[in-house]
Amino acid sequence: MSGAGVPLRELGLVLLVAAAITYLATGVVRSALVRTGRVAEIRQRDVHTQPTPSVGGLAMFTGFAGAYLLAQQLPALTRGFAPLTPEMTAVFFGGLAILAVGIVDDLYELGALTKLFGQFAAAAVMSVLGIAFTVFYVPFGEGTTLILDQIQGMVLSAIFTVLLINAVNFVDGIDGLAAGLGMIAGTAILIYSLSVLHDQGGAVSAYPPAIICALLVGICAGFLPHNFEPARIFMGDSGAMLIGLLLSAASISASGKINMSLYGAADLVALVSPIIVVLAAIALPVLDLVWAVVRRTARGQSPFQADAGHIHHRLLRLGHTHRRTVLVLYMWVSAVAFGAVSFSVIPFRFAVGFTLVALVTAFLLTLVPLAKGKIGPTGASSSSKSSRPVG
Template sequence: MTLVSLFAAQSGGAGVPIRELAMLVLVAAAVSYLLTGVVRYVMVKSGWLDQPRLRDVHDIPKPRLGGVAMFTGVIAAVALASILPALNRGFPPMTPDMRAIIIAGSVLLLVGIADDLFDLDALTKLLGQVAAALIMSFMGVSWYLLYIPFGSGSTLILDPIMSTVLTVLFTVALINAFNFVDGIDGLASGLGMIAAGAILVYSMVMLHDQGGTVSAYPPAMISACLFGACLGFLPHNFEPARIFMGDSGAMMIGLMLAGASVSASGRIAPSMYGTADIIALMSPIVVVIAAISVPMLDLLLAIVRRVGQGKSPFSPDKMHLHHRLLSMGHSHRRVVLVLYLWVSVIAYAAVATTVFPVGFVAFTSGLLLIFAVVFTIRRSRDMPNRGEGSRKRYNLRP
């Protein structure tokens, strides 16, 4: 598999529908970008502003609910995909994935909107997350194949109960990982875009290697739609942010990445990956883990930290990775760029193994890793523009 052969593939048929996937990215980005401005205007005029809390890093009230614009961008892109001949193999009756993602995402969006407006308690949000994950699993997006690389290697076929349990646990964990990491301007949207981009590249490689198999279409389309939605929202959300995505956006990113991950690595037999090499056999799982590595690490550290202190795993604090980087003297923008860089390095190392020789990937990944370490430990010289200057710049009072 080479980049030349991938991009030489023709749209439709058994090839890789690159142009159509690019259209999904552009539509999702355009709708998300334009509608975010509308949502911000409505929220500011109505007075629904997020008041700064002790654990927050922003110091002036700002509107939330950007997730509504993002999910609308996703819906618009999915609607376009459903009428494109090159992508209709990824819709019912061929596969239920896209319908499941939209319905589960709509349920979770309502929960997120309620939380953004009225601050739901942790248990209510958790029940909403579980309900959305169950809907996705019951509608067919469920992890029922699990490859075990140890020994001679084997594939476990999970029964319906275990499949549902694994899918729900994975989905809820990923939803909360992005919910937890959404604590600084541009972080969640940027990490979501990078993770979606990694899964998108892998899905296109899988489409090429497997000759356009039906099961490879949904992860490609889901990740393309999510990539575009995050791309369109990011200009509004990058530091200094004019609007927050809120739980409606962060939870949506987690759900869609979970859906794309299950489609990409939880339902396709390892024998279809195209090679008996262990790296290729594990590549779907490695790509997924790499793409979500930083949010999941932050989630695990938060749970261990809070439980160790005798607190609820959902109790807020200021000890997330971005808080720690801020305490090192980095500016808000540099913290975001540091975390972008680490996720990109890990995702590149995973995805590149499906395209380039292992030796080349190891060498380039090592160089990128050294650069990431140096960039992280070097203190930022620019400090964020906060306080009264930001208040005047955005004039958030209607």
């Protein structure tokens, strides 16, 4: 172990093993899907032009399960597993449940309400088994601690989990986007979790969020080489919903883990609620989800009816190429997520400077097509040959 109770090497090993297994399993899954003709046909709102295999979530969960079993055997990480804490068991079975829902949806296209019921069932499995909100720290005035009873915690956790599942699923509309956003958000929460582990000297309760994040970052990193534009396989709803559930698990697990008695009133770490940090890490997909619901409802449509109005669609119409669109969104998520985390791990003035520089850089990258060519009537820049109108 390295650091004050922080098993960096072991977490790094888990991350690398998750990435390696996912990378290898994705090739196997893709080959099987192609041989059996299980490929995603082109829909009006899609930005890809060739039928492509889906159900990549199966490979991602394979990497998750393999690295999970490894972590369970590593002496430095066993404190994060049962019987000391039920959270890793909860996230495993919750992930298995959401994978089952996603695979059925990828292969047979479930109705919106049926899929929503399946999402709540998976979220309920996870919350009942042990990952549920218990404490909120409200860092305003003299500070307030909100303590939830078991039922309140499970209900709120299930709603929060379904929100994140759909947020990631909604934003998964362009090659490499969901995998990259999951990797960035997972890394931000991992950094936060490591700071909690360090500050609390390796307390048992601080292990699960760090392990979950290492697994999440690993499976996203392993899948991304297959999925970055031009994608050879899609993660499908099975993969996108798995990322959403793991982000929720890490967020819920990280919340309430700070021991406020360890910090003075003037210490910024004590004033930054964990839930604020993790919400910042997934702010983009959540905002995209909320805007999609508002947009569709205002048109008199079902909030579950797919369209081509997501953030990535708008960036494509602005004139960005597919790869540049993904990189711009990576930059925005990184700026917000790491900016929020920086306030917990570095001095305030440096955190402010870092966050401002990151946000300005993301803004300038967003405006690049406006300086390169005239925007045509389809919304595509005339100077971007690889851009194509969407929807």
